[in-house]
Amino acid sequence: MDVMAESDAGASTIQERLQKRHQSRVEDAERRKEAKESHSVAEEKADYFFSTFKAERASIEELLASCSGADRAAVNPKLEEATAKILQLQKFLNDSMMFLTQYDLRQSQVAIQKLQTALADIREEYLPKKKFAFRARTKASDKACEPVSDTPPPGPDADTVIDGAAVASKQCGFSNMDNVSLTKTAEELHKQDVLLTHLTNCKVRLFGSPSTLHLKHIDGCEILCGPVSSSVFVDQCKSSTLALPCQQLRTHNTTDTQVYLHVTSRAIIEDCHGVSFAPFTWSYPTLDEDFTVSGLDQDRNNWNQVDDFNWLAAGTPSPNWTVIPEADRKTNWDP
Structure with a gap:
């Protein structure tokens, strides 16, 4: 009896091992199948992206x-259509x-930048700048700050270029200021390029x-901004703190800077070091309304999804x- 029992137990153990081995093989085959299917889906998505991107880029270039x-009257609607198409492509x-x-x-981002530059060049040629000036409202003093002039200052930065796109000096904003508090209202900023x-x-x-x-040549500043409906471009920023929601963030040549971010795509850095990120924490009474105006998804924040173009390991x-x-x-942003 003991011999038979031992024989049955041995047979049972062998059977269990065979079953486990078979199950392991089945699971391994399923994993390989899933990986192959996933790879095929990714390739199909990539093929669709490249064909669609190429067609849309060609359409914008033709436009x-x-x-x-x-004539000027015909150019304006074409530029509006091209602007909308570039935003859709982005x-x-x-x-x-x-x-x-x-x-x-x-490579795709570079292609979009070339389209943006071409658009800016045509707008500059056919739609000349209007004379105006924005004045800064300061908290430190009741005296108005120097205006941002329509006439570019002499020197290499007369025509500012950020992230490959020409940025006209006529845009809403502040420049060449030290040790002041600066504010702009929702009415001043609504749908403006800042x-x-x-x-x-x-x-x-x-x-x-x-x-x-657009932020360029920023040193030791604290910059808080409401929801930006499209992109934020940062270049030559150091020792600063930024808080901003946006669809896309591109940061170049920036060091020792904290970014409190709400971004619905993925942040991109290049030629940067010492940059740190946290979720956007600034708040003010009409923030929710401004999120609605911007079209940004308030529940979607990829603040810690950062692509470094200098680090591909x-x-x-x-x-x-x-x-x-x-x-x-930082959670308290009061002065």
Whole structure:
């Protein structure tokens, strides 16, 4: 009896091992199948992206080319249509980031930048700038600050270029200021392209929903902005604190800067180091209304999804940016 029992037990053990081995093989085959299917889906999505992106880019290029020789009345609607198409193409790129390689993402962004530059050149040629000036409202003093002039100052920055796109000096914003508090209202910023440049040790409060925000040559500043409906471009920023919601953030040549961010795509940095990120925490009474105006999804925030174009090592975090520890995050923005 004992011998038979031992024989039955041995047979049972062998059977269990065979079943486990078979199950392991089945599971491994299923994993390989799923990985293959996933790869095929990603390839199909990428193929669709490239064909659609190429067709849309060609359509915009054709539209811009049709402006050549046209009268001014005909050019304006063409530029409006091209602007809308470029924004749609940028959104299409943002929505496709998850299955694009860093190289393809960068090449696509460069293509969009070229379209933006061509658009700006045509607008400059056919739609000359109007004379006006914005005045800064300061909290430190009742005296109005120097206006942002329509006439570019002499020197290499007369025609500001940020992220490959020409930025006209006529835009709403502040420039060449030190040690002041600056504010603009929702009425002043509504759907405007805002430019902040050559600011040192300034505190800036931008209420409302601008269309785009450009920051260049910012040193030791605290800049808080309401929801930006499209992109924020940062270049040559150091030792500063930024708080802003946007659809897309591109940051260049920036060091030792904290960014409190709400972004619905993914943030991009290039030639940066010492940049740190945390969720957007600034608040003011009409913030929810401004989110609605901007069209940004208030429930979608990819603040810690940062692509570093200088760090393409798969599986290894970039050393050029970090997450601000919760204990060190700023929540009180009062002066």
